[in-house]
Amino acid sequence: MRYESQRIAWWFFATSMLLLCLQIVYGFIMGFAHMGYDVLHDVIPFHVARATHTNLLVVWLLCGFMGSAYYIVPEEVGRELYSVRLAKWQLGTLVFVGVVALVGFHFQWWEGRKFLEIPRPLDWLVVVNVLAFLWNLTMTMWKSPRMTTTSCVLYFGLLMAALLYLPGMIPTDNQTVDSYWRWWVVHLWVEGVWELIMGGILAYLLIKLTGVDREVIEKWLYVIVGLTFLSGILGTGHHYYYIGAPRYWLMIGGIFSALEPLAFLGMAIYAIAMARRGGRSHPNRNALAWTIGCSIMSFVGAGFLGFAHTLPQVNLYTHGTLVTAMHGHMAFWGAYAMLVFAIIAYALPQLTGRKLYDTPLAAFAFWTSNIGMVAMTLAFAVAGVAQVYLERRMGLDFLAVQEEIEVHFLGLVLAAALFAVGIGAYVLQFWRYGLPVGEVERAAVTGDAEGPAPDAAAAEAGA
Amino acid sequence: MLSKTAAKRFFVVGTALCFGAFFLLTLDTLARIPAQTNQETMTDAVVRGKHLWDTSNCMGCHTLLGEGAYYAPELTKAYSRRGPDFIAAMLRDPEAMYPGQRRMQNYDFDEGQIEDLVAFLEWVGRMDLNGFPAEPDLGEVSVPVTSTDSSVARRSDRPQVFNQMCIACHALGGQGGAVGPALDGVGGRLDADYIKRWLTDPFAIKPNSLMPKLPLSDATIVELVAFLSQLKD
Ligand code: HEM
Ligand code: HEM
Ligand SMILES: [Fe+2]
Numbered sequence A: 001m002r003y004e005s006q007r008i009a010w011w012f013f014a015t016s017m018l019l020l021c022l023q024i025v026y027g028f029i030m031g032f033a034h035m036g037y038d039v040l041h042d043v044i045p046f047h048v049a050r051a052t053h054t055n056l057l058v059v060w061l062l063c064g065f066m067g068s069a070y071y072i073v074p075e076e077v078g079r080e081l082y083s084v085r086l087a088k089w090q091l092g093t094l095v096f097v098g099v100v101a102l103v104g105f106h107f108q109w110w111e112g113r114k115f116l117e118i119p120r121p122l123d124w125l126v127v128v129n130v131l132a133f134l135w136n137l138t139m140t141m142w143k144s145p146r147m148t149t150t151s152c153v154l155y156f157g158l159l160m161a162a163l164l165y166l167p168g169m170i171p172t173d174n175q176t177v178d179s180y181w182r183w184w185v186v187h188l189w190v191e192g193v194w195e196l197i198m199g200g201i202l203a204y205l206l207i208k209l210t211g212v213d214r215e216v217i218e219k220w221l222y223v224i225v226g227l228t229f230l231s232g233i234l235g236t237g238h239h240y241y242y243i244g245a246p247r248y249w250l251m252i253g254g255i256f257s258a259l260e261p262l263a264f265l266g267m268a269i270y271a272i273a274m275a276r277r278g279g280r281s282h283p284n285r286n287a288l289a290w291t292i293g294c295s296i297m298s299f300v301g302a303g304f305l306g307f308a309h310t311l312p313q314v315n316l317y318t319h320g321t322l323v324t325a326m327h328g329h330m331a332f333w334g335a336y337a338m339l340v341f342a343i344i345a346y347a348l349p350q351l352t353g354r355k356l357y358d359t360p361l362a363a364f365a366f367w368t369s370n371i372g373m374v375a376m377t378l379a380f381a382v383a384g385v386a387q388v389y390l391e392r393r394m395g396l397d398f399l400a401v402q403e404e405i406e407v408h409f410l411g412l413v414l415a416a417a418l419f420a421v422g423i424g425a426y427v428l429q430f431w432r433y434g435l436p437v438g439e440v441e442r443a444a445v446t447g448d449a450e451g452p453a454p455d456a457a458a459a460e461a462g463a
Numbered sequence B: 001m002l003s004k005t006a007a008k009r010f011f012v013v014g015t016a017l018c019f020g021a022f023f024l025l026t027l028d029t030l031a032r033i034p035a036q037t038n039q040e041t042m043t044d045a046v047v048r049g050k051h052l053w054d055t056s057n058c059m060g061c062h063t064l065l066g067e068g069a070y071y072a073p074e075l076t077k078a079y080s081r082r083g084p085d086f087i088a089a090m091l092r093d094p095e096a097m098y099p100g101q102r103r104m105q106n107y108d109f110d111e112g113q114i115e116d117l118v119a120f121l122e123w124v125g126r127m128d129l130n131g132f133p134a135e136p137d138l139g140e141v142s143v144p145v146t147s148t149d150s151s152v153a154r155r156s157d158r159p160q161v162f163n164q165m166c167i168a169c170h171a172l173g174g175q176g177g178a179v180g181p182a183l184d185g186v187g188g189r190l191d192a193d194y195i196k197r198w199l200t201d202p203f204a205i206k207p208n209s210l211m212p213k214l215p216l217s218d219a220t221i222v223e224l225v226a227f228l229s230q231l232k233d
Helices: A004-035 A046-077 A084-105 A120-142 A149-163 A173-211 A214-239 A248-277 A285-308 A312-318 A324-352 A360-393 A398-404 A406-433 A454-462 B005-034 B044-055 B080-091 B111-125 B160-164 B193-200 B218-230
Strands: none
Touching: A004 A046, A004 A084, A004 A324, A004 A406, A004 A454, A004 B218, A046 A084, A046 A120, A046 A173, A046 A324, A084 A120, A120 A149, A120 B005, A120 B044, A149 A214, A173 A214, A173 A248, A173 A285, A173 B005, A173 B044, A214 A248, A214 B005, A248 A285, A248 A312, A248 B005, A285 A360, A312 A360, A324 A360, A324 A406, A360 A398, A360 A406, A398 A406, A406 B044, A406 B080, B044 B111, B080 B111, B080 B160
């Protein structure tokens, strides 16, 4: 940690972990409901559990991204945050809005549009909150002596994420138009601008962890985010096949979304290549494991499993089945959850001044959660393929099919238990690190050769 | 070797071109959606129904246009699959239509709201969805070819109301729900008069029956009785 104000990141990360635990609880509620044990129906019916599960996911990821930005940007641009007070206030209000929204869901106060369930008045509060966050970053970067590509890509990703929230609020009475704009938020987030955030954070981590020359890492960063937008923007069409939009989307969406895995493949090759190329090894192997793991699992979950159902001929049958849930879990986990885990694994030793990274607990958390998630994905996959086959191809009744596949949800819940143990270990590790009392250091603590004038230092490190 | 400036140019130009194309396609799509979704038939009732659909978060359990949750049936074609009476009965009391099954929220809608939701589902069902949902293409194959005997009526020969309502709980020829007994050979088991009384009011015969009193007109009952009676083994 080189700047006092980076400490604020810890509070965002802690909030993130807390919300993640809550998200998992709601996941289990739905898993049991699918198994036939909808015991909480009168208190927390399925649609309440679902809205809570997915919104918690989005909020904890955003919290993690904000924490990452507050941690990374000061170091990248070489000055303290513009205002730590604003950052604190912003976290407080974000948590407040989040809690109101989640409690509101339990009283069925919502908009009922998947992933954008938060009611309109709260939407505006979220916008104001994110504007405050962006203002803080903008002023930090504006007043700083230098810009780096990494910080710019991260900043641009966050800015676009905020702007793309707005189309989701365009009022309309037509279900198709409603859905059309909803995808501007949902798709252009996860398969567009969030990938910039991902690219920026990964680049930062790779620079720190592998010691490869910044110029090289940032050059490839441009190529990857270029590929992302080249395929991802028109790839939005893969959600427009069957919602009442023109037929040409079958062609456009099919072709461009089929190219989307390239960006994820690029990300994986890039991370692995840089790690190999790195001259010196950073002692925090655990953070490197999460970083490389993120790039690989995002390719599997988003790239490979996304491709599996993105062609219109396949999507005609899999559209809106558990196959989508399979892909959703692995993609969010690989690309974004692991990303937040990676930056936390890297930042905690600096923030708290303790070096717990090569403890057995850290390795256990990594392997258990990943194996658990792969098993969950398999359970969803079997259930989803069976559903597609029986319901969509043989024409059996929906509920009859659901009864057939109940047993796979037993598999899901068991896999999820393993996953939850892994997450528990990670959170325990987080707890053990304790509060952010680490000292602000000018020199390298962890073999990190980048001094206060990063450009010169980076060149030296690359040599 | 690729330079950083070239990489940056690739990113900026690529993004600008793609976004430009996407923007133009969006304008075109928004211009075409009204025709493709029959927007002129979007009555006030439909709009109110859409509002109810959103504020009730039906998408938290169901999919519509393939979007939503995977816990309850896809509703895009619910109107033609089940018909307005069944849907209305379902919304009045979900437990009545699917006793002992996965549970739907009971919303206590009033009759006006139910009409609005039914109108909304009817409007959605008429959209041109480029072929979604696909006809099950393996269905015919799965029915044994030996079933040429007249007892297993083909789907298209059945009364419409049978395919809409009864099939939700009863199977025939191996397809349909499992709430009630399969109706294969029911004409051999029960006589026409009994079936008629049963359909008119199941509770008169069996007070704790799981079969609800369905909204059937007399003409429909006659049609159904004729159909069921000829289902003999
Ligand atoms: C990190 C990146 C990604 C994440 C987090 C992600 C997540 C999701 C989620 C949550 C859904 C369900 C959305 C809804 O129904 O509201 C979805 C749908 C979909 N995704 Fe992804 N995805 C990612 C990348 C990709 C990629 C790269 C592809 C294609 C190659 C892809 C193809 C699809 C398709 C075709 C659907 C629609 C499924 C359907 O018709 O039901 N996704 N994705
Ligand atoms: C660990 C326990 C978990 C369980 C048991 C679980 C279970 C479920 C279930 C049953 C659904 C609803 C599917 C439906 O509509 O029927 C769901 C939705 C979802 N969950 Fe989880 N989940 C868990 C953890 C997670 C995690 C860690 C993530 C993210 C990394 C996640 C992301 C999602 C997403 C994105 C959806 C929406 C999927 C879609 O609409 O296609 N879940 N989850
Ligand atoms: Fe997408």
